[in-house]
Amino acid sequence: MAKRKSACCGLSALEAALIVLFILMTAVCVTLITLIVIWKTHTDPTPPPSPEPQHDPYLIGVGRADCTGPPAEIPLMGYANPQQTAAGIHTRLYSRAFIVDDGRRRVVFVTVDIGMVSQRLRLEVLQALQMKYGDLYRQDNVVLSGTHTHCGLGGYFQYTLFMMTSKGYIKESTQPLVNGIVKSIDIAHRNMKPGRIFRNRGDLDDSSLNRSPHSYLNNPEDERHRYKWNTDKQVVVLKFTDLDGDGIGMISWFAVHAVSMNYTNRMVSSDNMGYASCLLEQDKNPGELPGQGGFVAGFSSSNLGDVTPNTKGPHCANTGLPCDYLNSSCPVGGTRMCQAYGPGDDMFDSTRIIGHKIYSKAKELYANAVEEVTGFLHSAHQWVNMTDVTVQINATHTVSTCKPALGHSFAAGTIDGGGDLNFTQGAVEGDPFWDGIRDLVLGKPSNQTQECHHPKPILLSTGEMNWPLPWHPQIVDVQIITIGSVAVVAVPGEMTTMSGRRLREAVQQELESEGTFRDTEVVIAGLSNVYTHYITTYEEYQVQRYEGASTIYGPHTLSAYLQKFRGLAKAIAQDRVSELPLGPQPPFFKEHLLSWMLPAPVDKTPQNTSFGDVLEQVYPVYRQGDVVSVTFVAGNPRHSGDIRDKTFVTVEIYDNRTETWEIVHTDASWETRFHWLKGSNQQSNATIEWHIPSSAPSGSYRIRHFGHYKQWKGLQQVITAYEGASEVFRVASSFYSH
């Protein structure tokens, strides 16, 4: 037994040890793998997460700032009615800014609750940005787009026609817009952080109607057959999140006029688009008052030129019968009587319904947005002299744009607000009476301009009117920014549905022609950068309804834009933007700006009252759904100066636990209406309504009003703050009160 039989099969001890080690290691490996598989199946039941983006994350910043100006005496911008002056606040106006940076380039998109962005406003904003940020924010990478609310203040224009309808250039209303827009960009700039962007799109029904179907029908049949509807129904949404997937903001685009509030309204209001913003922001910023909270939701305008939100359509207000189809007029009362309305019982109800529909669709698209936007950023911009663009329309034929002019049907207005005079839409003949007056007062349009605009009968040859300043812009901005596969086309006016479709298609074609862009989503941001009225197709122009009569650079306006925007898109696709010529700089007029907005006079009170005293008191008890109303002795709101981030109104609930009053609504809230009523003898009142929502908890409430008045003190005019409060009233749920 000397020889130790260490192992079977004649292996040496070393060999045996190696084999045992091998077996052991194999066993350990198999066990480990099995354990990992078991662990994976138990802890990771969902499919693997989507791969990380191919590029570094974008830096994203969002910001919102109040840009409401003094809500008194200044004409509202939109219906071109100098009598429609501001007298209170329905909802506040905000500028919403979105900044995206890819590490190489930066783009800024701003949507503002105003009628349109004017060249003057844009130039003032760009100057302010230049002072603060040097060359970081420029005309080529900043898009400013208006929501097209017709209930914001006017007075921020430098061309004579727009000054005529808004009591001139008004520093008082321009400054809050400039400061508000810049502040929204400041906020976005300061909170930039790594994040992701997702896009989504869907259709929204029952929220828009074509208001010039007769023009639309003049487009080629085969083109019309490519589309189901005569308005664009799509809502396009960009969702912004941080790297944890938490939402920080959203932009959506939908083509509809923000004219649910009609020309009888006198309160500053952000209309349907602004209401949609407030609804989504209140969802995402729970517990915050309107205009507060970090989440920013912008609802931008698009190719809304021929699109009304008044979905019950046009009817004669005096008879209830449909208006004349071709020219939207009524047998008695003419165009003024032909009004579109709906879907609600009144304009507030319609604003609520349309705003809510747009909000709901955007919210749904936001929640389901999974298609990630990746890739570099681009921006391309040019200034173009739109009075003199030559377009090659086929191998042998060129056409040209014209000096600006408005046709007779411009004065007819639309079914969203008709003109007062005897003009009707669809006029292709002049009117000897009005032409005669025009020739006497303003001068006859030149033959060249008349021929260029044919078949438009020219009412105002604005391109030939230069006193005291040009009546219309000659130089306009064309601009495209792209964020990965999303292209935002900044259109300096109101494109009709079909014009917008042609433009989107052209830009998409050019972008994708070089193979660098695929599956591109092109959106039109309307009312951007400079206002030039409408842009119809050549075919729609022939009909000369309001939109055609307001296509100011003539029948080939759209063709010229198609050519220019194609040029920008091509430059982006080839990454040769720096080679684009800058174009002629627009003027910034320092002299001859008109203004007949007088300073607000001193305020007076009725005998034995003071500012802030209650003239009409609240009732002691209300129920949800009721309207509380209280009237105060007031000063002129223009004396309150810069009212941004302040309020004329609070609705407050008494908290029994803390024994303090807590603010539940401000003048920015949908539920409150602040009416300023200018009386005789320099006296005025503020009537504040609170439309008690069904969600209001029962309890003790009060309404307060804040303002300023101006009075003589010796030889000086002095402005003093005042406030007033209603008596305390109860809101009792209907169960308890009988």
Ligand code: ZN
């Ligand atoms: Zn419009």
